[in-house]
Amino acid sequence: MVGRPRSEASRRAILEAALRLCERDGYPNVTLKAVAAEAGTGRQTLYRWWNTKADVLLEAMTTIVAPRIPPSPPDLRSFLLDTFALTDGVAGRVVVGLMAEAQSDPDLAERLRTLLIGPRRAxxxxxxxxxxxxxxxxxxTVDMIFGAMWYRxxxxxxxxxxxxxxxxxxxxRRIS
Amino acid sequence: MVGRPRSEASRRAILEAALRLCERDGYPNVTLKAVAAEAGTGRQTLYRWWNTKADVLLEAMTTIVAPRIPPSPPDLRSFLLDTFALTDGVAGRVVVGLMAEAQSDPDLAERLRTLLIGPRRAxxxxxxxxxxxxxxxxxxTVDMIFGAMWYRxxxxxxxxxxxxxxxxxxxxRRIS
Amino acid sequence: MVGRPRSEASRRAILEAALRLCERDGYPNVTLKAVAAEAGTGRQTLYRWWNTKADVLLEAMTTIVAPRIPPSPPDLRSFLLDTFALTDGVAGRVVVGLMAEAQSDPDLAERLRTLLIGPRRAxxxxxxxxxxxxxxxxxxTVDMIFGAMWYRxxxxxxxxxxxxxxxxxxxxRRIS
Amino acid sequence: MVGRPRSEASRRAILEAALRLCERDGYPNVTLKAVAAEAGTGRQTLYRWWNTKADVLLEAMTTIVAPRIPPSPPDLRSFLLDTFALTDGVAGRVVVGLMAEAQSDPDLAERLRTLLIGPRRAxxxxxxxxxxxxxxxxxxTVDMIFGAMWYRxxxxxxxxxxxxxxxxxxxxRRIS
DNA sequence: TCGTAACCGAGACGGTACGTCCCGTCTTGCG
DNA sequence: CGCAAGACGGGACGTACCGTCTCGGTTACGA
Structure with missing residues (x-):
């Protein structure tokens, strides 16, 4: 037998609430309790599908934020303009928070590399x-360019x- | 009346305990309660002199870790070798944790720049x-070099x- | 149209599971979720036919336990021997649990008196x-005899x- | 060293809040969360000194309710009048709730007998x-008299x- | 004989209490 | 007056159960 299917509406509501709170309060001040409340969802619904705050926000990044990234233009200048524009919003705060958390969570670090950082590097x-x-x-060169971005x-x-x-x-251009 | 002077022993014990726990558990998992316990000190003693975990660890960095940094050698190669060697221990974990916390604490961010990051940039x-x-x-160039370091x-x-x-x-050397 | 008839098998399974869990865990530790699981039945099936744990166990008492009570013998001694023998099992635990719950549920109290306690009093x-x-x-005298039983x-x-x-x-015998 | 002493004010506030809620909502509907809130106290303060709802209410009975019991008068009539008068308030609800809970908590049962029921029997x-x-x-005779009371x-x-x-x-009087 | 209405299991849903942990503050007695 | 100890009010944690809601699948009547 099958049971009631997962609610896509709740899933979206949670991911969007998480981003909204991240924007408003900053990644480290977001609590899963507040996310559930903001999403109008039960707390258990959240814990059923994700284990940690990082899990939720990583999925929010990949399914809500990532699709907004424009396809890579062929020239470096446009690529950097597009990329840097992205950092100026929630995305920046979230990805920094995830990175910080990944420092003491190797599994999260791995997923972060695979899902977010790696593709941009490529x-x-x-x-x-x-x-x-x-x-x-x-x-x-990749390290130094993205490094400068991260550092700032x-x-x-x-x-x-x-x-x-x-x-x-x-x-x-000059050194090439 | 002047009262009893501040205990230097407690201060050192707290700073060292904070670093020790950071090394063992990672910055975000350190609690001030645990620091006090590890230092064999009262909780109030800690809160009397510092306000937050970041405060404690920032002071630990400046008074315990920073003095271990060798004086800047004149050539880039030696400078980088020395600098990179430092990142391979608690210092790295702590400074990343502080940086993450500074994302939602402008005051901490300011002190971090002034006390830790700025001097190294200079x-x-x-x-x-x-x-x-x-x-x-x-x-x-400074951004790109230290950026690459941070990014990695x-x-x-x-x-x-x-x-x-x-x-x-x-x-x-090649581009200069 | 009439639709599928109620499953007598599920009904029995639920009532028996409820008694079984009451025996094992004690009335207050029984949950309807566990009853459904123990009965191998869906939770909705349970809620479709009963409203509360007390409802289920009251029905279990009247349809499973009550029929086991031997017909009242004419003499007091035999009656008491039969009655007291009954108390030494699930029946005792369940009826005490129901009684406790009835203290804050007047409707349950009423049904308890009508269905279980009243007939024995009569x-x-x-x-x-x-x-x-x-x-x-x-x-x-009825109060004092059954009272002594309940009290113990x-x-x-x-x-x-x-x-x-x-x-x-x-x-x-002496006071009569 | 000693540490901050236990707050007698909080203790009283919790015990009185527990009784108040018991009166208003009935023993089984009282939650420790609500008791803490009603008492204006932290939840941990409650759990620091008591383990369960029954613990709290047992102490409330012995330290708040029991002292109100008048000293035993010498004649049966007065004794019963006094005793029965007590049952007509929170005391009755609480003690019934405790008794019900004691059915699946042998330790509580033991304390209940020792602290509340035993002395009245004596x-x-x-x-x-x-x-x-x-x-x-x-x-x-004790069983039958108190039995009748409990039963009713x-x-x-x-x-x-x-x-x-x-x-x-x-x-x-007649049978003696 | 076949449509269909009500049943059934499974299990996700929003909600809430649980008991634990840490927060930052307070209140002791000792040094 | 600093210090250790540790209780205080507060609040998030992750879990369990509540009662409700959808699913797909299963009877068994009556048209």
């Missing part, structure tokens, strides 16, 4: 393949904006 | 000044080790 | 009519056994 | 010693009032 790598003459330093996202000593995209594009 | 900048012919991209620290797709130091040194 | 009264010369204290059932300072039946019979 | 026994010529049936308390087919006290006194 996309940047592909774009760089067309831009760099030498392929020797491809991975290092976290430390906020400078914005992750169009200007950064232009500067990086210039630099890459 | 040191790298100084070293780079001797290495780069053009000074145009100095800040961007967080995402763990590759180690922050001597090899990375060498690769970065090479790259900088 | 039976004892009838037996006593033959034994007591004066009818003045008939109701009081609940407080367990002494057993409800054949010895009690003999003592009561003696006492009644 | 008191009635003492009063009866002066009233009954034969001591043979002393315990049985639970089943509510007749009140536990002055009339009952008079009837029982009469009956005892």
């Amino acid at each position: 996309a940047l790598r592909k774009v760089l393949e067309g831009a760099l003459s030498s392929h020797a330093d491809l991975d290092l 996202l976290l430390n906020r000593h400078a914005p992750v904006d169009a200007a950064l995209a232009e500067e990086i594009t210039d630099l890459v | 040191a790298l900048r100084k070293v780079l000044e001797g290495a780069l012919s053009s000074h145009a991209d100095l800040d961007l 620290l967080l995402n763990r797709h590759a180690p922050v080790d001597a090899a990375l130091a060498e690769e970065i040194t090479d790259l900088v | 039976a004892l009264r009838k037996v006593l009519e033959g034994a007591l010369s004066s009818h003045a204290d008939l109701d009081l 059932l609940l407080n367990r300072h002494a057993p409800v056994d054949a010895a009690l039946a003999e003592e009561i019979t003696d006492l009644v | 008191a009635l026994r003492k009063v009866l010693e002066g009233a009954l010529s034969s001591h043979a049936d002393l315990d049985l 308390l639970l089943n509510r087919h007749a009140p536990v009032d002055a009339a009952l006290a008079e009837e029982i006194t009469d009956l005892v």
Whole structure:
């Protein structure tokens, strides 16, 4: 026998509530109790399908935020402009919170790499393949470009904006 | 009346206990209750002198960990080797935890920049000044070098080790 | 149209499962969820035909336990021996649990009196009519005899056994 | 070292809140969560000193209700009048609830006998010693008198009032 | 004989109490 | 007056059961 099927409405409501609260209160101040309340759902419904706050927000990122990412444009400049634009909202806060949590949760770290970080790395790598003459330093370049982005996202000593995209594009053009 | 002076012994015990628990359990799993217990100190003693977990660990970083940092050597290669060596212990975990917490605590973010991140940026900048012919991209280069370090620290797709130091040194040498 | 008739098998299974769990876990620890599971039945089937745990167990008492009560013998001694023998099993636990629940459920209290307690009172009264010369204290005597039984059932300072039946019979014989 | 002493105010507040809720909602509908809320106390404070609802209410009975019981008068009639008067309030509801819970908690049953039921039995026994010529049936008589009381308390087919006290006194006088 | 209405199991739903943990504050006595 | 101890009010945790709701599948009557 089958039983009542899972409610897609509750699933969406929970994921969206989690993002909303993350935006309002910041990742570490989000509680699963508040997510359930905000989603108008029972607490058990949440725990039935996810184990932790990170689980919920990781799924929110992959099923709600990720589809909004535009398809990778072929040139580095556009790619960086698109990518950096994304960081300026919930997505940034969430992914930083997930990253922090992943530091003491190897399983989450693994999924984070596979589902979120890895694909973006691959996309940047592909774009760089067309831009760099030498392929020797491809991975290092990826690390340094996304590194600069992450570093600024976290430390906020400078914005992750169009200007950064232009500067990086210039630099890459010169050394290639 | 002046009363009894603050116990330096308790202060050290608390800072060291905080680092020890951070190493053992990871930053987000450390509780101030556990720190007090580990330090053999009362809870109120802790709250009398610090407000939050981040406060304690920030002070632990500046007074226990920072003095262990060797004085900046003049060449980039040595600087990076020294710096990357530091990340491979509690220091890395703590600073990542602080950074994550700073995302929703502007005051902590400010102190983090002033006390920990800023000085290292300044040191790298100084070293780079001797290495780069053009000074145009100095800040961007700092961002990309430390960015790569942070990015790997967080995402763990590759180690922050001597090899990375060498690769970065090479790259900088070529473009300068 | 009439539709599928109620499953007598499920009904029996539920009533018997309820008694079984009452015996094993005690009335207050029985949950309707566990009853349904034990009976191998759906939860809705249970709620379709009964409203509460008390409903189920009251029906279990009247349709499964009550029929096992032997027909009232004419003499007090035999009546008490039969009655007291019944208390030494699930029946005692269930009826005490129902009684406790009835304290805050007037409707259940009413049904309990009508279906379980009243008939036994009437039976004892009838037996006593033959034994007591004066009818003045008939109701009081019923209260005191069944009272002693209940009191011991609940407080367990002494057993409800054949010895009690003999003592009561003696006492009644003397005062009649 | 000593630590902060237990708050007598919280203790009283909890015991009184428990009785108040018992009166308002009935023993089985009282939750420890609601007791803490009603008492204006933290939930942990409650669990620190008591394990279960029954623990709380047993202490409430012994420290708040029991002291109100007048000292045992020498004659049976007065004793029963006093005793029956007590049953007509929270005390009755609570003690019935405790008794029901004790059916599946042997430890509670033991404490209930020792702290509440036993002393009342002893008191009635003492009063009866002066009233009954034969001591043979002393315990049985205690069982039947308190039994009648309990039976009516639970089943509510007749009140536990002055009339009952008079009837029982009469009956005892006649058979003694 | 076959449609259909009410049954059945399974199990997810929103809700709420459970007992535990930690928070940051407070109240003791000792040094 | 700092300190350790530890109780305080508060609130989130993850679990269990509540009573309700949907599913797909199963009878057994009556058209």
